Amino acid sequence: MTFPDGVTTRPLTIPRTMDAADAGEFAESTRVRNEIYREITGSDHDALSPDELLPHYQPSPEEIRHSWIVLDDDRIIGRIGVDVPFEEGSRSAFWLIELLSAHHGRGIGSAAYALVEQTARDQGRTVLQSWAQHPDAPGRRLSAPTGFGSIPEDHAARFYLRHGYTLEQIERESALDLQASVDDVARLLHEAEAAATGYRVVQWTAPTPPERVDGYAWMKSRMSTDTPAGALEFDEEVWDAARVARHDRKTLDGGRTMLVTAAQHIASGDLVAFNELTIGSDRTAVSHQEDTLVLAEHRGHRLGLLVKCAGLRTWRAEVAPLSPRMITYNAEENRPMLDINEAIGFAPLAYNGAWKKVLS
Ligand SMILES: CC(C)(COP(=O)(O)OP(=O)(O)OC[C@H]1O[C@@H](n2cnc3c(N)ncnc32)[C@H](O)[C@@H]1OP(=O)(O)O)[C@@H](O)C(=O)NCCC(=O)NCCS
Structure with missing residues (x-):
């Protein structure tokens, strides 16, 4: 799976602090992250400043966080992340793909997903899990196997289904x-x-x-x-x-x-x-x-x-x-x-x- 013409990805540069000379990319990727959440939720509830987000990306003995930015020419349009926890015997990897809505449906998510799955395999992880918000919408719905809650079968849901995922649980934001x-x-x-x-x-x-x-x-x-x-x-x-x-x-x-x-x-x-x-x-x-x-x-x-x-x-x-x-x-x-x-x-x-x- 390849990215469309002009779209590339590269590892996100993690600065030591937001005052560092190389902090600009992290600041811009955070701005894009917040914009994506605003597009999905219609609010800034999930917004974080670069200063707040950065400590979560510093090296940690608990996990390795693989992070990339997605660029269209030289503009950041999204992020890819694969977290690999180091708990003993862990089979898991947790991932996210976040793209600005103007770039959905170009095959970028699918190309990014190939990178996610390859990274998990390279780390010997076989249980891949991921969360997405599914704003209410009319039309077909999917129910959780827990028996509690359902979501619209929206763009993100179809993306997961097409890549072999099953819906396991619904989480309520209140x-x-x-x-x-x-x-x-x-x-x-x-x-x-x-x-x-x-x-x-x-x-x-x-x-x-x-x-x-x-x-x-x-x-x-x-x-x-x-x-x-x-x-x-x-x-x-x-x-x-x-x-x-x-x-x-x-x-x-x-x-x-x-x-x-x-x-x-x-x-x-x-x-x-x-x-x-x-x-x-x-x-x-x-x-x-x-x-x-x-x-x-x-x-x-x-x-x-x-x-x-x-x-x-x-x-x-x-x-x-x-x-x-x-x-x-x-x-x-x-x-x-x-x-x-x-x-x-x-x-x-x-x-x-x-x-x-x-x-x-
Ligand atoms: C969910 C998400 C990652 C999917 O990414 P995407 O780039 O839109 O996905 P793709 O383009 O690979 O596939 C989406 C659709 O485009 C179609 N498509 C794939 N390649 C295509 C191409 N080259 N040209 C046109 N359409 C294409 C797919 O068939 C699919 O169609 P469908 O929705 O009718 O099933 C993206 O919408 C997103 O970032 N959403 C917000 C964050 C989010 O919910 N992330 C979930 C994972 S954490």
């Missing part, structure tokens, strides 16, 4: 109006505190305080094993203090703030549930809710509601009072988590498909 929800959050926090006897809330902003590192590391590792994944394949992640420090650096080096709200089991002192909220250096922009997890053996005490509401209260009161909205992503079959989010006031914005192909 938004919460941070101002309108203040009273509901206060009421639900009160309810959760009443139910969660034997637990107390502890909070910190990144970097993780030394006394919280072990507990946080254990909970982060459970995120890779204890969340609904349908037939997607995720490696069990090993988290130690060094990995927590690298995770913190990605947030801090990008100028972002992360508030972690955890529930501590008072009798044992263990951290057993947590929630992460983040925002970039512009605290009037949208916020994101990232990981939330209650360890399996502590479910049933309203700890999910507790850490989410305690986090949101602090967020609004102390961290980002002017941020208008909180965005979050959940598996469409994750009813316990969606019940909590819906009670708080999160409403669906869009749906993503999770796609998988196993190479022979």
